[in-house]
Each structure stands twice: as structure tokens, then as C-alpha cells.
Amino acid sequence: xxxxxxxxxxxxxxxxxxxxxxxxLGGAATYxxxxxxxxxxxxxxxxxxxxxxxxxxxxxxSKGIDTRGLERAAGKSFFWKGSYxxxxxxxxxxxxxxxxxxxxxxxxxxxxxxxxxxxxxxxDPVLQRRVREAMPQVKLVAGDTMNYWINDHRPALLExxxxxxxxxxxDTEARTLAGEKNLVRAARAIQAMGPETLxxxxxxxxxxxxxxxxxxxxxxxxxxxxxxxVVDPTxxxxxxxxxxxGYLASQQTIDAESYKRAMFYGSVMGSFAVERFGTERxxxxxxxxxxARFAEFRSLTxxx
Amino acid sequence: xxxxxxxxxxxxxxxxxxxxxxxxLGGAATYxxxxxxxxxxxxxxxxxxxxxxxxxxxxxxSKGIDTRGLERAAGKSFFWKGSYxxxxxxxxxxxxxxxxxxxxxxxxxxxxxxxxxxxxxxxDPVLQRRVREAMPQVKLVAGDTMNYWINDHRPALLExxxxxxxxxxxDTEARTLAGEKNLVRAARAIQAMGPETLxxxxxxxxxxxxxxxxxxxxxxxxxxxxxxxVVDPTxxxxxxxxxxxGYLASQQTIDAESYKRAMFYGSVMGSFAVERFGTERxxxxxxxxxxARFAEFRSLTxxx
Numbered sequence: 001x002x003x004x005x006x007x008x009x010x011x012x013x014x015x016x017x018x019x020x021x022x023x024x025l026g027g028a029a030t031y032x033x034x035x036x037x038x039x040x041x042x043x044x045x046x047x048x049x050x051x052x053x054x055x056x057x058x059x060x061x062s063k064g065i066d067t068r069g070l071e072r073a074a075g076k077s078f079f080w081k082g083s084y085x086x087x088x089x090x091x092x093x094x095x096x097x098x099x100x101x102x103x104x105x106x107x108x109x110x111x112x113x114x115x116x117x118x119x120x121x122x123x124d125p126v127l128q129r130r131v132r133e134a135m136p137q138v139k140l141v142a143g144d145t146m147n148y149w150i151n152d153h154r155p156a157l158l159e160x161x162x163x164x165x166x167x168x169x170x171d172t173e174a175r176t177l178a179g180e181k182n183l184v185r186a187a188r189a190i191q192a193m194g195p196e197t198l199x200x201x202x203x204x205x206x207x208x209x210x211x212x213x214x215x216x217x218x219x220x221x222x223x224x225x226x227x228x229x230v231v232d233p234t235x236x237x238x239x240x241x242x243x244x245x246g247y248l249a250s251q252q253t254i255d256a257e258s259y260k261r262a263m264f265y266g267s268v269m270g271s272f273a274v275e276r277f278g279t280e281r282x283x284x285x286x287x288x289x290x291x292a293r294f295a296e297f298r299s300l301t302x303x304x
Numbered sequence: 305x306x307x308x309x310x311x312x313x314x315x316x317x318x319x320x321x322x323x324x325x326x327x328x329l330g331g332a333a334t335y336x337x338x339x340x341x342x343x344x345x346x347x348x349x350x351x352x353x354x355x356x357x358x359x360x361x362x363x364x365x366s367k368g369i370d371t372r373g374l375e376r377a378a379g380k381s382f383f384w385k386g387s388y389x390x391x392x393x394x395x396x397x398x399x400x401x402x403x404x405x406x407x408x409x410x411x412x413x414x415x416x417x418x419x420x421x422x423x424x425x426x427x428d429p430v431l432q433r434r435v436r437e438a439m440p441q442v443k444l445v446a447g448d449t450m451n452y453w454i455n456d457h458r459p460a461l462l463e464x465x466x467x468x469x470x471x472x473x474x475d476t477e478a479r480t481l482a483g484e485k486n487l488v489r490a491a492r493a494i495q496a497m498g499p500e501t502l503x504x505x506x507x508x509x510x511x512x513x514x515x516x517x518x519x520x521x522x523x524x525x526x527x528x529x530x531x532x533x534v535v536d537p538t539x540x541x542x543x544x545x546x547x548x549x550g551y552l553a554s555q556q557t558i559d560a561e562s563y564k565r566a567m568f569y570g571s572v573m574g575s576f577a578v579e580r581f582g583t584e585r586x587x588x589x590x591x592x593x594x595x596a597r598f599a600e601f602r603s604l605t606x607x608x
Contacts, residue, residue: 088485181392183508184532204487205509208530221604223525226512228488257608264607300525301605303568304561 002041002066003249004112004138005032006131007121007238008101009046009070010078014277017085018231024278025056027078028121028144031235034282035242035269036119037063038290040249043112045069045131049077049100059283068109073100088230089203106131113137117249120164121238122146125156132163140254142166142245144237150177161194168199168241183208188217197259199244199266201237204230209263211256218256222263223300225271225293232277236270239282243269268293306345306370307553308416308442309336310435311425311542312405313350313374314382318581321389322535328582329360331382332425332448335539338586339546339573340423341367342594344553347416349373349435353381353404363587372413377404392534393507410435417441421553424468425542426450429460436467444558446470446549447499448541454481465498472503472545487512492521501563503548503570505541508534513567515560522560526567527604529575529597536581540574543586547573572597 007029013022033042043066048056050072060067078101082091106127118135120128120143132141143164149157150173161167167190171183177193178186187198187210198210206223244266251258268290275281311333317326337346347370352360354376364371382405386395410431422439424432424447436445447468453461454477465471471494475487481497482490491502491514502514510527548570555562572594579585 182532182534184530188532202509205506206525206527219530219604221510221527221530223510223527226488226523226525228486228492230486260607298607300523303564303602303606 001116001249002043003036003117003119003245004043004045004115004135005029005119005121006045006106007032007123008078009048009052010080011051012234012278013081014232014234015083015085016088016232018229019277021277025059026080026234026278028238030279031238031273032119032121032242033060033065034063034279035239036246037065038285038287039246042066043069043115045106045108047071047073047100047104049073049075052077059279068111069107071107075100084233088233091234108134116140117245119143119241119245120160125149125153125160128160129156129163132160140165142168144168144241145173147173147176158193164195166197166199167195168201168244170201170203170237174200191217201240207240207263207267209259211259220260220263222267223297224267225297227271227274230274233274234278236273239273240266240270264294264297268297305420305553306347307340307421307423307549308347308349308419308439309333309423309425310349310410311336311427312382313352313356314384315355316538316582317385318536318538319387319389320392320536322533323581325581329363330384330538330582332542334583335542335577336423336425336546337364337369338367338583339543340550341369342589342591343550346370347373347419349410349412351375351377351404351408353377353379356381363583372415373411375411379404388537392537395538412438420444421549423447423545423549424464429453429457429464432464433460433467436464444469446472448472448545449477451477451480462497468499470501470503471499472505472548474505474507474541478504495521505544511544511567511571513563515563524564524567526571527601528571529601531575531578534578537578538582540577543577544570544574568598568601572601
């Protein structure tokens with residue numbers, strides 16, 4: 001079943017210890033869509049500027065991603081310039097030009113109305129809520145956010161959380177949102193805000209799934225692939241989300257085991273994303289490579 | 305088969321957000337021995353002072369731990385006072401009184417000579433090497449160290465590493481020892497120093513096993529138990545080592561699968577250690593509790 005995703009489509013200039021790239025295609029909705037497209041149909045809602053041409057659109061459409069919700073506006077696309085020279089776990093932002101994204105007012109094509117799955121990528125919670133309310137028919141809603149919204153737009157974010165089934169955030173965001181250092185207690189506090197399922201991403205240490213089971217919280221852990229070179233961490237979290245949610249959306253019925261396998265597929269897609277700059281690796285993947293890496297992840301964690 | 309362990313037996317005064325304890329039994333050899341004693345015979349080599357009485361010794365002997373190598377010296381036992389008020393992942397040391405431990409010259413009882421397994425807990429590498437050379441018959445040697453020896457006693461430590469089959473250290477220690485931020489590359493560099501097997505402990509994020517397989521490095525990951533309260537982190541790493549090595553020593557034959565299961569038992573024993581102050585939890589465990597938690601760890605990580 002298909003996923004509608006709303007978020008940013010952008011150009012990124014990135015420098016890491018492995019090299020640099022100017023204006024490569026990026027943005028949370030791009031990474032999410034590409035990763036999810038290996039599992040299910042994806043429909044994207046975003047705004048781009050006049051610098052977004054057929055070549056960029058083809059990266060999406062060649063994966064079967066529906067771009068009818070990609071609005072063209074006068075001006076330039078969202079642009080981000082950052083580096084990871086000191087710390088591969090945290091980007092240092094040099095430039096953030098919102099450009100056309102500053103006036104983003106998501107419009108949902110009528111053709112997207114039968115989507116069963118909605119993903120609210122990291123954007124203003126006011127927009128996340130508007131899209132959520134405009135798609136009342138969806139069966140499962142997942143979302144992401146970041147420290148800026150948690151710290152400075154908390155009331156709007158709390159409204160979004162009430163309508164989420166699944167929240168995917170990282171360690172720092174979880175601790176900030178809950179106001180609690182201990183991750184288990186933080187998870188419980190966040191679940192009480194709305195999302196019954198919480199995925200906390202730990203970067204090179206993998207990710208944890210917290211799900212409600214009767215009155216208790218159940219946990220499941222996946223590792224990250226041990227990599228001897230992380231070329232570019234940009235988009236790892238969004239690619240995780242795409243693999244995770246794309247796999248879920250591809251299942252006829254979703255049970256506890258589906259969530260566990262989704263965690264593995266999330267970690268698999270995150271591991272590919274960081275092997276090359278921008279979308280270079282994910283845009284050129286095959287399903288066979290994904291399945292082989294899934295098996296590799298299993299052998300990293302499973303007893304015989 | 306039995307393990308001989310050399311290391312510290314000490315008194316610790318500990319403060320954490322959960323409370324405080326004065327002069328509880330501690331030291332790397334204590335934590336290691338208690339954890340390993342659930343799996344195999346353990347023989348301890350250490351020095352204690354006149355403040356170490358029958359009550360303390362009974363904590364060890366009641367688990368069948370051989371204390372004939374526990375030397376009594378005039379003066380007081382090693383004393384450490386520390387707190388974890390700001391950060392449960394890193395102790396702040398207030399007092400380190402080496403006392404009788406300052407003149408420690410390990411003496412190996414003749415009855416220990418048939419040990420097949422040796423564990424060199426975190427002590428001066430000069431002493432680690434002396435014990436290693438005095439026990440040439442052992443079949444497997446594992447060891448621990450810390451940043452102080454890595455930074456200030458590197459030549460002596462490198463000599464020890466040449467004679468180790470297994471090294472167990474944490475993230476920071478691995479990065480410092482290898483002079484390399486990336487943990488996979490750090491692991492490879494450390495393996496080139498001697499130990500063919502390396503266990504890197506990640507605290508609340510679990511641990512990684514790196515083992516040589518033909519010409520490549522194989523990795524296996526275990527999680528840490530998600531705990532909503534870490535009462536006292538003291539001894540978690542030594543308890544991990546005790547569970548890991550104790551399990552290995554209990555096996556008739558040791559293969560790749562044994563190491564994987566040993567990682568789980570290590571993480572299990574580390575998870576118990578932090579649930580109460582000092583040795584309170586480990587000293588009162590049952591094998592049934594250990595097996596139940598092993599099953600819990602499996603369900604935390606394994607797909608159906």
C-alpha cells in the first residue's frame with residue numbers, strides 16, 4: 001500500500017573527511033522516498049524552485065515515486081551547506097537558505113487521497129498537523145522532528161504527537177523532548193504524548209524500538225552496520241525511516257514481528273545511505289543488495 | 305575449566321543519583337570473579353589489607369571462588385571513592401588510596417598452576433606481563449586495561465598485548481589505543497597489536513565482538529538491557545568480562561558460536577551488576593535468573 005510523504009526536497013553542499021560535493025540532491029523527503037521506494041509505492045508532497053530540473057526529478061520518478069505533489073515555485077529550492085569534519089555524528093551547518101521552502105503550504109493532490117500510510121518528515125509541526133488533518137483516511141501515521149521544533153515550537157509539536165502512531169527521532173531529541181536522560185523512561189514519557197510506537201536512533205550504535213504491549217513497554221534493538229568508512233552521514237536517519245516505514249507499508253498485515261523486521265530494513269537502508277555522498281548509493285541500489293545486507297545484519301546479531 | 309584472575313580487590317564508596325554506599329566490597333577481580341563463578345571455577349590473585357575480614361572473604365568463598373591467592377598485607381586495602389551524579393557513563397573519582405595495592409607483587413599459588421584460562425584484570429601492565437609469563441601453560445589469555453596505562457605506560461602495555469588472545473576494553477579506550485576514531489579501523493589496528501579477539505564495550509549501547517576469520521575481521525553485536533534505572537554502574541565492565549570469559553571457560557570446545565553466546569552472557573552479567581550497589585545483585589543471583597535474562601536478551605535482538 002502506498003505512502004504519502006511530506007517534507008523537504010533540497011540541494012545540499014556537503015564536506016566530510018572523505019571529500020566534498022556541491023549542490024547534490026537532498027532533503028528529508030528525497031531520502032525517505034528513495035529508501036521506501038524499494039518496498040512500496042511512494043507519493044511525495046514538497047516544494048521546489050526553478051533550479052530543480054528534469055534530471056533531479058528523474059532520480060525520483062525512475063524509482064516509481066509519484067511526483068504529482070511536487071510543487072514548482074518561483075525562486076530557488078531549499079539549500080543547505082554543512083560539514084562533518086570534526087564529528088561524523090553531528091553536522092556543522094554553514095548555510096541554510098529556506099528559499100521557496102520558507103513559504104511552503106503543502107497541497108495534497110486528489111490522486112493521493114487513497115494513501116493508507118502517511119509520513120510527516122521533519123518540517124514545521126503546524127504544516128505536519130495541516131497535512132495530517134487533510135488526510136483523515138490514512139490508517140497509520142509516522143513522523144520525525146528535530147531539536148529546533150522540540151525547543152522552540154513545543155505546543156505545536158505536542159499537537160502533532162497526539163495524532164502520530166509512530167515517532168522516529170534520535171537519542172538527543174528523545175532526551176530533550178521527554179526532559180529525561182534515561183532512554184527507557186524518556187520513551188515511556190514520549191509514548192504518553194501520543195505515539196504508541198517510538199523508534200530511537202543511536203547513530204553508529206543502531207536503534208531501539210519501543211512499543212506498547214498491554215500495559216508494558218516492549219523493546220527491540222537493531223545494530224548499525226560496522227563500517228570502516230562513513231563517507232557522508234547526511235540522510236541516514238531519513239533513509240532509516242524510509243526503509244522502516246516502506247517495509248511496514250508493504251505488509252498485508254502488520255504485527256509485532258513486522259515492526260522488528262522493519263527495524264532491520266531501516267538499519268539496512270541507513271547503512272547504504274552513508275556509503276556514498278548524498279543519494280548516490282541509494283539511488284543505484286538493487287533489491288538483491290538490500291536482501292543480502294538484511295542477511296548480513298541478521299548474522300551480526302543472531303545466535304545459531 | 306578454571307580461570308585464574310589477577311586484579312584488584314578493594315573497598316569502594318560510591319554515590320549515584322539512586323543513593324550512596326560506604327566501603328562496599330569492590331575491585332575488578334571481585335566483580336570478575338563473582339560473575340564468572342556462575343559458569344566455572346575461579347581462582348583469584350590479589351592483595352588485601354587488614355580491613356578485609358572474614359565477611360568480605362565469604363562473599364567470594366560462598367561462590368566457590370578459590371582465595372588461596374589472596375595475599376594479606378599489613379595496612380589497608382585499596383580504597384576508591386567516586387560518584388556518578390552528573391553522568392552515569394563516567395565516574396568522577398574523589399579518592400584513590402592504593403594502600404597495600406601500591407606494592408602488589410602477584411604470587412601464584414602452586415595449586416593454580418593447572419589453570420587453562422587466565423584473566424589479567426586492569427592493573428599495571430608490568431604485573432600483567434609477570435603473571436602471564438609465570439603461567440606459560442594457560443591455553444587462553446584475556447585482559448583489560450584503562451586509559452591511564454594506554455596513555456602513560458604504552459610500551460609496557462604493548463608487550464602485554466602481544467601475549468593476549470582476547471582484549472576487552474571500552475569505546476574510548478579502543479579509540480585512544482588505536483589513535484583512530486572509527487571503531488572498525490580501531491579494532492583492526494588493535495588486533496594487529498596481538499589479541500586476535502577484541503571486545504569493545506559501548507556502555508548502554510551494548511558491545512561489539514571483533515574476531516579474525518581467515519583474512520577478514522568478523523563482527524558480532526549484543527545490546528545492553530534497556531534499564532529504567534541504573535543504580536550503580538561500578539563493576540559493569542568487569543562483570544561483563546566475568547560472564548563472557550566464565551562462559552567460554554565452561555565450554556568443552558570453543559568455536560565462533562561460543563564467542564557469540566559468551567557476548568550475550570557478558571551483557572547479561574553486566575546488566576545485573578548495575579541494578580544494585582556494588583556486588584549486591586551479583587552476589588545474590590541464581591543461575592535460573594541468569595538463564596531467564598539470557599532469553600530476554602535473545603528476544604531483544606532476534607527475529608522470529
